[in-house]
Amino acid sequence: MAINWFKYASPQTFYPLAGRMIPLFAVLAAGLGVAGLYIGFFVAPTDFQQGEVYRIIFIHVAAAWMSMFIYLVMAGWAALGLVLNTRLSSMMASALAPTGALMTFIALWTGSLWGKPTWGTWWAWDARMTSELILLFLYIGFMALQASIDDARRADKAGAIIALVGAVNVPIIYFSVKWWNTLHQGASVSIGRAPSMANTMLLGMLLMALAFWMYTIVAALMRVRSIILERERNAQWVRELTTGAPA
Amino acid sequence: MNWGSLDSFLAMGGYGFYVWGSYALSALVLIAEITVLRRRHRTLRRGASPSAQQPDSNP
Numbered sequence: 001m002a003i004n005w006f007k008y009a010s011p012q013t014f015y016p017l018a019g020r021m022i023p024l025f026a027v028l029a030a031g032l033g034v035a036g037l038y039i040g041f042f043v044a045p046t047d048f049q050q051g052e053v054y055r056i057i058f059i060h061v062a063a064a065w066m067s068m069f070i071y072l073v074m075a076g077w078a079a080l081g082l083v084l085n086t087r088l089s090s091m092m093a094s095a096l097a098p099t100g101a102l103m104t105f106i107a108l109w110t111g112s113l114w115g116k117p118t119w120g121t122w123w124a125w126d127a128r129m130t131s132e133l134i135l136l137f138l139y140i141g142f143m144a145l146q147a148s149i150d151d152a153r154r155a156d157k158a159g160a161i162i163a164l165v166g167a168v169n170v171p172i173i174y175f176s177v178k179w180w181n182t183l184h185q186g187a188s189v190s191i192g193r194a195p196s197m198a199n200t201m202l203l204g205m206l207l208m209a210l211a212f213w214m215y216t217i218v219a220a221l222m223r224v225r226s227i228i229l230e231r232e233r234n235a236q237w238v239r240e241l242t243t244g245a246p247a
Numbered sequence: 248m249n250w251g252s253l254d255s256f257l258a259m260g261g262y263g264f265y266v267w268g269s270y271a272l273s274a275l276v277l278i279a280e281i282t283v284l285r286r287r288h289r290t291l292r293r294g295a296s297p298s299a300q301q302p303d304s305n306p
Contacts, residue, residue: 041256042249052260056269063273102276110269117265215277222284229291242294 009086011228012237018221025221029214036207044200056114057201062208064107066216067135068170070100075167078160090156091231093163094146095224099216101139108132119183127176128184131169138166152231
């Protein structure tokens with residue numbers, strides 16, 4: 001453990017580090033995405049019940065998992081920023097929110113396009129879908145609240161409260177198919193139980209979920225770099241970076 | 248291999264609209280996000296504030 005993690009808690013040292021990490025995660029995202037799509041479309045067999053429409057699963061489940069996971073990570077960073085008063089933690093929370101909202105939107109959109117041919121409806125107010133929609137509103141609320149407060153540190157604290165309170169919604173989404181009778185099907189993959197799907201289908205789904213995960217890291221790092229430049233614009237190193245030698 | 252021809256691949260067993268509608272929008276959203284992020288960062292590196300409210304202008 002020779003790495004001094006606190007060194008990277010400073011925006012000034014994290015900015016170039018994030019810049020070096022982005023290409024690495026971008027390559028991983030692209031590679032996993034191509035592999036996932038290949039398996040999803042060319043190796044995984046046709047579903048005996050649903051036919052080809054089930055292939056929406058490869059983005060639907062990946063986006064839905066990420067929408068919940070990003071929220072928890074965002075709440076974690078926000079809590080860290082609140083407790084330790086580290087600026088960079090709060091910046092990470094802010095950097096994750098828009099990508100989390102997009103993942104939620106993709107999950108809802110693909111779910112709607114999947115629901116129409118299989119259930120006969122674009123939308124139903126069942127527990128899974130309603131709680132996922134609330135997740136979208138939580139992301140939007142977090143971003144709107146932060147945007148409405150001029151002082152960055154106060155915006156961080158207010159956002160952290162929403163992020164933490166809203167985190168109770170995540171287990172509600174996850175367990176909604178167990179706790180209530182939903183139109184949405186139960187989990188096909190869960191811990192401690194053999195998955196109820198073909199191995200190649202499962203592999204495609206996991207590869208796509210990993211690809212979305214790596215994509216999220218890329219997007220969050222890109223956004224946090226911009227947030228650092230915006231918030232630290234009066235710092236000497238940012239002035240030198242932006243008005244000095246062109247990058 | 249699941250598909251005999253490009254046509255059958257695009258048709259997705261009659262569910263082409265739903266499958267490709269899902270994939271197309273998702274791709275669009277992700278590409279748009281990265282494009283916006285690159286532009287935002289480039290603008291900032293040029294020393295301009297994206298909100299265009301930076302008080303000090305370069306002399």
